Amino acid sequence: MTETSTPTAARRLRVDLAARSYDILIGPNLIDAAGAEIAARRPGARLAIVADETVANLYLARIEAAFAQANLPATAIRVAPGEGSKSFAVFERVVEALIDARIERGDLVVALGGGVIGDLAGFAASVVRRGVDFVQVPTTLLSQVDSSVGGKTGINSAHGKNLVGAFHQPVLVLADTAALDTLPPREFRAGYAEVAKYGLIDDAAFFAELESNWREVFAGGPARLDAIETSCRAKAAIVGRDERESGERALLNLGHTFGHALEKATGFSGRLLHGEAVALGMAQAFRFSARLGLCAPSVAQRVEDHLAEVGLPTRLNQVAGGVGPVDGLMDAIAQDKKVARGALTFILARGVGGAFVARDVAPDAVKAFLEAETLEAEAAPA
Amino acid sequence: MTETSTPTAARRLRVDLAARSYDILIGPNLIDAAGAEIAARRPGARLAIVADETVANLYLARIEAAFAQANLPATAIRVAPGEGSKSFAVFERVVEALIDARIERGDLVVALGGGVIGDLAGFAASVVRRGVDFVQVPTTLLSQVDSSVGGKTGINSAHGKNLVGAFHQPVLVLADTAALDTLPPREFRAGYAEVAKYGLIDDAAFFAELESNWREVFAGGPARLDAIETSCRAKAAIVGRDERESGERALLNLGHTFGHALEKATGFSGRLLHGEAVALGMAQAFRFSARLGLCAPSVAQRVEDHLAEVGLPTRLNQVAGGVGPVDGLMDAIAQDKKVARGALTFILARGVGGAFVARDVAPDAVKAFLEAETLEAEAAPA
Numbered sequence A, B: 001m002t003e004t005s006t007p008t009a010a011r012r013l014r015v016d017l018a019a020r021s022y023d024i025l026i027g028p029n030l031i032d033a034a035g036a037e038i039a040a041r042r043p044g045a046r047l048a049i050v051a052d053e054t055v056a057n058l059y060l061a062r063i064e065a066a067f068a069q070a071n072l073p074a075t076a077i078r079v080a081p082g083e084g085s086k087s088f089a090v091f092e093r094v095v096e097a098l099i100d101a102r103i104e105r106g107d108l109v110v111a112l113g114g115g116v117i118g119d120l121a122g123f124a125a126s127v128v129r130r131g132v133d134f135v136q137v138p139t140t141l142l143s144q145v146d147s148s149v150g151g152k153t154g155i156n157s158a159h160g161k162n163l164v165g166a167f168h169q170p171v172l173v174l175a176d177t178a179a180l181d182t183l184p185p186r187e188f189r190a191g192y193a194e195v196a197k198y199g200l201i202d203d204a205a206f207f208a209e210l211e212s213n214w215r216e217v218f219a220g221g222p223a224r225l226d227a228i229e230t231s232c233r234a235k236a237a238i239v240g241r242d243e244r245e246s247g248e249r250a251l252l253n254l255g256h257t258f259g260h261a262l263e264k265a266t267g268f269s270g271r272l273l274h275g276e277a278v279a280l281g282m283a284q285a286f287r288f289s290a291r292l293g294l295c296a297p298s299v300a301q302r303v304e305d306h307l308a309e310v311g312l313p314t315r316l317n318q319v320a321g322g323v324g325p326v327d328g329l330m331d332a333i334a335q336d337k338k339v340a341r342g343a344l345t346f347i348l349a350r351g352v353g354g355a356f357v358a359r360d361v362a363p364d365a366v367k368a369f370l371e372a373e374t375l376e377a378e379a380a381p382a
């Protein structure tokens, strides 16, 4: 592995944010090119790599070799795998380790891993010396198509997910698609929910393509690369137009309000992965839209069918151990960050590719919907 | 106390930062006008007041009454007084309390207190839901003339002061000059170091005025109001030109590199208050400048004389318990956030009002200077 320039197979996108613009490179074995890519942009930078144990065991030596070859001194900081690392305690430890590694302005934090590591390391970078730059090297499908792009970083609060954090854009995203080969199938599938999301939001043609080609996307090769590129392009475009989520960017939360409530109800326990919660949440968002008369029930069914076909959960009875009473879900929804002055904000849809931000959803309507869903789950345990 | 509009005595300045511009109001009893001032700008906001126990006992009931009168619901969050509250543990507690108080976009965190509270509450506001707005109600001289203006917020790291934080501008600063009447004299004097600093940086006339009028500034009344206004204006101007400290803003660190090292050496123990450390650090910065041939020794003497006259420390032998070996100070200086690639950055001066950013100071020169200072302190114990 002695790549010293961008592998020719890599696709290059750009997130346009004036002074904060950055490249996204997508392609196989980009980890081996990380040293060259970073040295070209930031010669002489000191690096600190944050990775979870699982990813470190698989890829740390390779990225360290790439950095050594490019003469970039690098310190590694390891954390436990899993959502539990998005905590104040781990955040403090990573921040102190970054300071200990003498990361200062001009240096770089490298987030090597999935969304947990990107969120945690990005947030830590945003606060060290009031902000140092960071690079995303996403290694899960979810992080390659979603969390590594757009600058949302953060940790979880005792009150809910992602309630503590910063907007902090990376200076570069290196999505090594070959790294996905070691990803457990369940994790790949969970990430696929976010791929499908881009079709559901505003790209009906992409969703239709996925309906026919999803097996190739799962198998790897060009179809996977295409799907990741299309997803990143969609996210980059929305972020470029609305960095701080004052409007349109909220569309990316399709399925996430229900999804976060479900994750909270299952205690972030791994009973429901983030992407799985989003899949179920998207199915619910379309069923709720149908119930409100916004789209035909057949549209909700179509969405559910596709998600179910790839093996994602779409019904409450598929959540091992259940999600508890509706009141608990409602509390989580009200505490969720998309609440504005009592009225609930939801992403609803008029069709596949027809999502919109509804800022005035009545809590009672949500509650009635969730009660119907819960009754149905009780009537048909998995 | 039923003020409902800005008391006529209040001075109004503006910090110009495009979309992040804000007002600074300075005057007696502004705490009683806080409700009206905030309601005028943000009707219907929910408030969370962060205060330390000392300040809460003195002013919380009054500001709560002002908020109640303006129909602004407010939750109070109390922390222990002192630098120790700028810790990860207290930060976590405040962040969770703000989320618990359902502070969301459009709501406001109110920092009622000195620089510790402003830094802590401002940083907490910057990360709650990735950023909510905050108001500074500074109650110490130091916070009124310095820390409440400019958006630097943060906490301390195990490795040094203010190494963790965010740039987060307040949306309003209300400096109640009458609150200074309850401030212990030692705290007032410490804050005065930052007032003198503005003269030393680039306003020789202001420094000369202070030399003749400092007793009136300490006594209160118009001279004090004038000095606070001049200081805020100086800070606002520099911040307006260089919000992120990419250049000129570093001038505000006059005395702070030595000062931080001294605070660290004394363990942030209260043996040396921040402003006292800055006073001693400024005296050192001028002596170091004289040693380097940048200014006449008489200039350094003049600076020292004024600071000593008001009762501020200017020599190492005045630090109760001492500051330990030079190596400890050098470590702290190297770990300080103003280090760039090995060379040390210091604010030096060619004269009173003639400070400049020196980015290439040789560590050896600093060490030799500190050794001379230490020898002298040992020769003449206080």
Ligand SMILES: NC(=O)c1ccc[n+]([C@@H]2O[C@H](COP(=O)([O-])OP(=O)(O)OC[C@H]3O[C@@H](n4cnc5c(N)ncnc54)[C@H](O)[C@@H]3O)[C@@H](O)[C@H]2O)c1
Binding pocket: A052, A054, A055, A058, A081, A082, A083, A086, A113, A114, A115, A116, A117, A119, A139, A140, A141, A142, A143, A146, A147, A148, A149, A150, A151, A152, A153, A161, A162, A179, A180, A181, A182, A183, A184, A187, A190, A274, A275
């Ligand atoms: N910032 C954002 O915009 C945003 C968007 C969506 C989700 N998120 C966050 O992302 C997180 C979920 O991300 P995730 O699903 O990537 O989780 P993750 O980071 O926990 O990764 C999932 C699991 O896969 C393992 N893994 C990662 N890469 C691997 C590889 N190449 N081979 C083998 N194993 C590998 C990890 O060790 C982990 O156990 C959540 O915390 C969610 O809140 C953030």
Ligand SMILES: NC(=O)c1ccc[n+]([C@@H]2O[C@H](COP(=O)([O-])OP(=O)(O)OC[C@H]3O[C@@H](n4cnc5c(N)ncnc54)[C@H](O)[C@@H]3O)[C@@H](O)[C@H]2O)c1
Binding pocket: B052, B054, B055, B058, B081, B082, B083, B086, B113, B114, B115, B116, B117, B119, B139, B140, B141, B142, B143, B146, B147, B148, B149, B150, B151, B152, B153, B161, B162, B179, B180, B181, B182, B183, B184, B187, B190, B274, B275
């Ligand atoms: N953010 C910035 O730009 C900036 C600039 C300079 C200093 N700082 C920070 O500010 C802090 C020092 O600020 P400080 O000196 O205001 O310290 P502080 O907040 O600890 O206040 C000093 C003491 O005075 C008490 N007090 C406050 N107001 C009072 C009043 N009106 N009456 C009676 N007692 C009162 C407090 O309880 C405390 O014990 C340091 O942490 C320093 O790093 C920040």
